[in-house]
Amino acid sequence: MRVAIIGRGPIAQYIAEHLKPPLALAQMLLRPGAEAPLDVPAVSDARDVDADVVADCAGMDGLRAHGPALLEAGHRVFTLSAAAFADAALAESLVAAAERGGGRIILAAGAIGAIDTLSAAKVGGLTAVRYTGRKPPAGWAGTPAERFGLKSLTEPLVHFEGNARDAALAYPKNANVAATVALAGIGFEATTVRLIADPGVAANTHTLEAEGAFGRFSATFEAAPLPGNPRSSGLAAMSLLRALESEVACVRIV
């Protein structure tokens, strides 16, 4: 199965390096003029993508730039960019393009677990869902948290408290997990989010709590940051790769 990858950051490189038969890297879809990090054909126009599946590793910007054209052309697009769905106009254009062209958008669970449990619990009805994202200060570089002076923090700082929509729109590279939780569970408005810069942790720590007709659960995941980008957890790349591998598996765990 030929895979086209969007982006050339640490997650894209992880996927490219770990694809194994019958999956094979066919193309990279990059910004115009950007050099591919590997010896593989690069294109900059989604209409030039020729592959069986697309792995989007380029965040909300990449999905905004290329998602509609890929879906309109009938591609199956695997993505980690759940934050894109917090932008109602973008979400609508992605869904409309998929409906017109027969493409499919498949969101990998990303850096958090228990998304399967949350989705199952949604069937019976959820009453409350809370997500807390805690990362070392360096993991929040380039986000609105910077206004608090991340480098001089000596204790944990809650720099965002609100709903999942506001979190995803303000932190599009750091709150994809919040968006995934919202989509799998109780929606963008009702999902409560706290984002914390904590100089006392080394891992990107994701805590999910949910209550509903099923009962309740609380789960915490301590994910090692990906070498090359302290914002992203290695687990996110692994999750995307797992989703691609499940496309060719005879037996699937969903």
Ligand SMILES: NC(=O)C1=CN([C@@H]2O[C@H](COP(=O)(O)OP(=O)(O)OC[C@H]3O[C@@H](n4cnc5c(N)ncnc54)[C@H](OP(=O)(O)O)[C@@H]3O)[C@@H](O)[C@H]2O)C=CC1
């Ligand atoms: N759901 C989840 O749990 C998680 C989701 N993510 C998402 O995954 C994304 C990728 O992570 P990571 O590799 O660490 O991030 P980086 O920000 O380091 O890499 C992003 C890559 O996307 C490329 N890109 C951006 N816009 C476009 C575009 N329009 N066309 C082509 N390429 C584009 C960039 O290109 P260039 O190098 O040319 O600038 C860069 O190579 C993150 O931005 C985040 O949104 C990350 C972690 C967890």
Ligand SMILES: O=C([O-])CC(=O)C(=O)O
């Ligand atoms: O990788 C992580 O730890 C989470 C992340 O960046 C996101 O939710 O966008």
